Amino acid sequence: xxxxxxxxxxxxxxxxxxxxxxxxxxxxxxxxxxxxxxxxxxxxxxxxxxxxxxxxxxxxxxxxxxxxxxxxxxxxxxxxxxxxxxxxxxxxxxxxxxxxxxxxxxxxxxxxxxxxxxxxxxxxxxxxxxxxxxxxxxxxxxxxxxxxxxxxxxxxxxxxxxxxxxxxxxxxxxxxxxxxxxxxxxxxxxxxxxxxxxxxxxxxxxxxxxxxxxxxxxxxxxxxxxxxxxxxxxxxxxxxxxxxxxxxxxxxxxxxxxxxxxxxxxxxxxxxxxxxxxxxxxxxxxxxxxxxxxxxxxxxxxxxxxxxxxxxxxxxxxxxxxxxxxxxxxxxxxxxxxxxxxxxxxxxxxxxxxxxxxxxxxxxxxxxxxxxxxx
Numbered sequence: 267x268x269x270x271x272x273x274x275x276x277x278x279x280x281x282x283x284x285x286x287x288x289x290x291x292x293x294x295x296x297x298x299x300x301x302x303x304x305x306x307x308x309x310x311x312x313x314x315x316x317x318x319x320x321x322x323x324x325x326x327x328x329x330x331x332x333x334x335x336x337x338x339x340x341x342x343x344x345x346x347x348x349x350x351x352x353x354x355x356x357x358x359x360x361x362x363x364x365x366x367x368x369x370x371x372x373x374x375x376x377x378x379x380x381x382x383x384x385x386x387x388x389x390x391x392x393x394x395x396x397x398x399x400x401x402x403x404x405x406x407x408x409x410x411x412x413x414x415x416x417x418x419x420x421x422x423x424x425x426x427x428x429x430x431x432x433x434x435x436x437x438x439x440x441x442x443x444x445x446x447x448x449x450x451x452x453x454x455x456x457x458x459x460x461x462x463x464x465x466x467x468x469x470x471x472x473x474x475x476x477x478x479x480x481x482x483x484x485x486x487x488x489x490x491x492x493x494x495x496x497x498x499x500x501x502x503x504x505x506x507x508x509x510x511x512x513x514x515x516x517x518x519x520x521x522x523x524x525x526x527x528x529x530x531x532x533x534x535x536x537x538x539x540x541x542x543x544x545x546x547x548x549x550x551x552x553x554x555x556x557x558x559x560x561x562x563x564x565x566x567x568x569x570x571x572x573x574x575x576x577x578x579x580x581x582x583x584x585x586x587x588x589x590x591x592x593x594x595x596x597x598x599x600x601x602x603x604x605x606x607x608x609x610x611x612x613x614x615x616x617x618x619x620x621x622x623x624x625x626x627x628x629x630x631x632x633x634x635x636x637x638x639x640x641x
Contacts, residue, residue, distance in 0.1 A: 275498075275546040276491055277565035278558045280331050282545060284568050285607050286324030287376075288575050290316065292603030296580050297374045298442045298591060306595035313596065322471065322534045323541070325376055329475045330538060332380060333482020334491060336387045341486070351388050357634045358384045364569065364626065366459075370451040372576035373439070373458030377569075379466055379475070387479050399484045405477030406535050411470045411528045420527060423468035430464060447586040470527070474535055491546065498547035505539030512536045563614035564607075567624030571610045578606060 291297075293316045336354065343350035358381045365378030390398055414422050436457045440449045466472040485491050490501065512533040520529035549558040564571055582602065583591030594602065617624065623631055 274558060274562060275549045276331065276334065278549045278561040279327065279542055279545050279565070280568055281561035281565035283324050283327040283331070284564060284571055285604075286320045286327070287572070288603045288607055289600050290320045290324055291372075291374065291576070292579065292599045293320075293596060294374070295583065295591060295599060296372055296576060297439075298580075298583060300442060300592045302592075304593065304595045306597040308597035309595060311597075312600050316600075322530075323537050326474055326478050326534060326538045327542060328376070329380075329478035330482045330485075330542060332384065333387055333479040334486045335482070336384075336479075337483050337486025340391065351391060353634065354388055355385065356636075357630070358382075358388075360630055360633050364573065364630070366455060368573045368576060369455045369459055369462075371454070371573075371580055373454040374462065375459075375576075377572075378459060379462060379472075382463075383472065383475060383479065386476055387483055390480070390483070395484055395487050398480050402477045402480035402484065405473045405480065406532075408470055408473055408528050408531050410473070411531065415525055415528055420524065423470070427464050427468040431461075434460065436460060442591070443585055445585070447584075450584070450586075470531055474531060477535070478538065491543075495547050495550045498543045498550065502540055502542075502544030502547055505536060505541070505543060509533065509536040509540045560611065563618045564611050566618065567610075567614045567627060569630060570624040570626040571614065573626065575603075575606055575610065579603065 293312070295303075339354065340350050343353070361384070362378055362381035365375050365381055368377055369375040390401070411420075414420050437453075439445075439453055439458070442450075445453075466475070490497060512529065512535075516526070516529040516533055520526055548554050549561075579602070581587035583589075583594070583599075585591075590602075614624065621628065
């Protein structure tokens with residue numbers, strides 16, 4: 267197996283997915299949820315963008331890229347005659363540590379969930395590609411959500427979520443207007459983490475996440491996302507067709523028959539199949555090469571940027587920081603997130619002029635390679 271080079275267009279897609287996640291978190295006030303916010307004339311537009319272009323989609327793009335990155339790491343190790351599975355498991359444990367640290371600041375962390383579910387690609391690494399593709403398709407079909415719909419109990423998992431919270435005696439989050447940094451952080455890394463995992467289960471998003479992990483493995487093995495613009499366009503066109511079909515199903519039938527949960531999951535999944543290859547195709551075109559080169563550094567520093575954007579934004583909006591939160595409209599929140607992203611772009615360009623990896627990426631890599639012979 268030949269060593270696979272780093273795919274620049276995928277790094278650029280990762281950078282755009284990071285922007286999407288930041289805007290989603292900003293719209294949701296980083297889960298602080300102040301009682302009331304001032305309104306802006308831009309709010310209807312930003313709410314539409316949030317609901318139709320960002321919500322539950324950006325993190326699925328990351329899920330696909332996670333599976334793809336797993337294949338690339340395994341393949342590069344195989345070229346050197348190394349079975350990287352145990353080392354990848356150690357890498358996941360380190361990612362969980364980053365996730366716990368991040369959770370102290372922000373209770374919506376996705377790193378810990380990725381770290382736990384990331385053992386699935388390791389377990390199926392030796393499985394034939396066609397079986398992995400079939401398992402991914404089954405995840406995308408959302409059989410549990412379908413079963414609960416046809417059984418006439420579409421809210422059963424939400425009810426289960428409430429029962430688990432009561433059984434565990436989990437208190438609600440501290441009041442954002444009075445909580446100290448330590449009080450909020452202590453709740454985040456205990457009850458907040460539990461809420462995050464339960465949320466992934468009762469919304470059925472965990473199956474979409476696993477499906478894209480597996481799809482990333484299939485794409486990596488078939489080398490679908492190497493620099494081949496024609497291939498990007500064909501896959502993206504198929505994804506666009508699936509996305510339009512899912513939207514039509516949602517608005518023409520599902521909403522009228524109480525099947526919104528399943529159909530919206532399908533819409534989000536199809537969106538990723540459209541978004542990733544089409545954006546990769548656009549960024550591979552000469553006319554867009556400048557934008558791709560601008561995005562590449564932040565695409566290589568996503569761990570650092572993902573964690574620091576939460577720390578910075580929460581310091582700006584919480585009462586233990588600048589306290590801006592109650593005074594910003596929804597549009598202002600998203601504008602502030604976009605401004606932070608631009609600052610991170612500049613910072614990543616400056617950092618990568620002198621260093622090969624982002625700050626946290628470099629630490630993660632060094633800790634991952636503990637015990638390996640230098641090369």
